[in-house]
Amino acid sequence: MDKKLLRLKTRRHFFHDCGVGVGKIALASLLAGGMGTLPASRNSGVVQDPTTPQSPHFAPSAKRVIYLFMAGAPSQLDLFDYKPKLEELEGQPIPPSVIAGQRYAFIQPDAAILGPRFKFAKHGQCGAELSERLPHLAKVVDEIAIVRSCKTDLFNHAPAQLLFNTGFQLPGRPSMGSWLSYGLGSEANDLPSFVVLKSGDSLSGGAAMWSSGFLPGSHQGVPFRSSGDPILHVANPKGYDDRAQRDSIDLIRSLNQQRWGVVADPEIETRISAYEMAFRMQSRAPELMDLGSETKQTLDLYGAEPGDDQKLFANNCLLARRLAERGVRFIQIYHAGWDHHTQVEAGLNKQCEATDQACAALITDLQQRGLLDDTLVVWGGEFGRTPMVEASAALGRSLGRDHHPQAFTMWFAGGGIKKGITIGKTDELGFHIVERPIHVHDIQATILHCMGLDHNRLSVNFRGLNVKLTGVEEHHVIEELLDS
Numbered sequence: 001m002d003k004k005l006l007r008l009k010t011r012r013h014f015f016h017d018c019g020v021g022v023g024k025i026a027l028a029s030l031l032a033g034g035m036g037t038l039p040a041s042r043n044s045g046v047v048q049d050p051t052t053p054q055s056p057h058f059a060p061s062a063k064r065v066i067y068l069f070m071a072g073a074p075s076q077l078d079l080f081d082y083k084p085k086l087e088e089l090e091g092q093p094i095p096p097s098v099i100a101g102q103r104y105a106f107i108q109p110d111a112a113i114l115g116p117r118f119k120f121a122k123h124g125q126c127g128a129e130l131s132e133r134l135p136h137l138a139k140v141v142d143e144i145a146i147v148r149s150c151k152t153d154l155f156n157h158a159p160a161q162l163l164f165n166t167g168f169q170l171p172g173r174p175s176m177g178s179w180l181s182y183g184l185g186s187e188a189n190d191l192p193s194f195v196v197l198k199s200g201d202s203l204s205g206g207a208a209m210w211s212s213g214f215l216p217g218s219h220q221g222v223p224f225r226s227s228g229d230p231i232l233h234v235a236n237p238k239g240y241d242d243r244a245q246r247d248s249i250d251l252i253r254s255l256n257q258q259r260w261g262v263v264a265d266p267e268i269e270t271r272i273s274a275y276e277m278a279f280r281m282q283s284r285a286p287e288l289m290d291l292g293s294e295t296k297q298t299l300d301l302y303g304a305e306p307g308d309d310q311k312l313f314a315n316n317c318l319l320a321r322r323l324a325e326r327g328v329r330f331i332q333i334y335h336a337g338w339d340h341h342t343q344v345e346a347g348l349n350k351q352c353e354a355t356d357q358a359c360a361a362l363i364t365d366l367q368q369r370g371l372l373d374d375t376l377v378v379w380g381g382e383f384g385r386t387p388m389v390e391a392s393a394a395l396g397r398s399l400g401r402d403h404h405p406q407a408f409t410m411w412f413a414g415g416g417i418k419k420g421i422t423i424g425k426t427d428e429l430g431f432h433i434v435e436r437p438i439h440v441h442d443i444q445a446t447i448l449h450c451m452g453l454d455h456n457r458l459s460v461n462f463r464g465l466n467v468k469l470t471g472v473e474e475h476h477v478i479e480e481l482l483d484s
Helices: 011-017 082-090 136-138 157-166 178-183 206-210 241-265 264-287 296-302 309-325 344-368 442-452
Strands: 064-071 120-123 128-131 144-151 194-200 330-336 375-380 383-390 397-404 408-413 420-421 433-436 458-464 465-468
Touching: 064 157, 064 178, 064 309, 064 344, 064 442, 120 136, 136 344, 144 433, 144 442, 157 206, 157 375, 178 194, 178 330, 178 442, 194 309, 194 344, 241 264, 264 309, 296 309, 296 344, 309 344, 309 420, 330 344, 344 397, 375 442, 383 408, 420 465
Parallel strands: 064 330, 064 375, 144 420, 194 330
Antiparallel strands: 120 128, 144 408, 375 408, 383 397, 458 465
């Protein structure tokens, strides 16, 4: 693996992929550049695919990841982390001893306390306490592990989203899906190893969140649409048959291989690779995207409706299961719209209505099909929300919550995760972690571990630095989260 990386660091390669919006080489744009058979070395004449399956560092508990990223940061205090003390003290200033030295995006530290907006109840044999806005998740709560003590270093959306997805707060680093694609290769011969699905509002972190950074572009996340052709223009134009397409690609591949023999630019490998992938997807994509082939029972389970943009998240969750069945290594679903600086109650009503049923259905469906045991499902946003209220007449805001990096909640399921447990604890105001703090990099290390990769060994010497997804400081796998 390390030898393969030694020839990746050209200056052109880095500037090609590093910026927000610049690293957009999804398959659509790769069609103008280029997955198939690639030169292994300038002298050997042997051809190989850069996404050829690789051996993990150790036996994995998961074969694939479905990451449900709730961009904008859901309020843990109204969904997962019930604090009766907030109800008792609502309207009073938070104690100065609690907020000493803290910074916030929009509110003053001494803003008044805001109690939980919804009722909570215990569910399942595990007795996990959930908000009434999560009735579907409550039905599968014994299958998930809840972590209430997550923390991050950043309190603004774009850098915090980048940190979660790439391990660094600035654009230019490989995303988690790209690291997994690079480290393990692909099991999907006719689909990308890393697929991105989107719904809701815009994403603050932009396309840099699924960039391959300084890794080859063949490990780039590929955004799919939720209906029709997954990639625009993947189908042949009218009057242009498969034989003509194959001949064209073979000719272009031959020219690209000749050029690679001169300059050994890894992006030429990516270009060849993308042409081959696009050709294979022309026959695979229609079947993949045909959600209408699912039974009515399955569509109703997710609340999905093919072609309905109002059901986009549900459709994406169903599509994620279909991608998982077809060998896609990393499936990232972004659902934006959780940034509730005003009227957090109304905002959560809307977002939970759009997502709760489909999230629970994904777990149920994977389990029924025998896929949950080797599929890691992750749910969470980039940080949490404050126990204090955000209210500003000038900005037209009331009864909202500001950004809170000190403590927030995520949940995990399948793929070697222990079922029906809750890890971590915050203080009585939900402000500080008082038991088992878990950093973003610990979460990333754990995801890599479930996939059979040691986060300290999966690294690249880039510009003299040994770069890892989990950064330079010491971080650890969340051992108590794992089933064995």
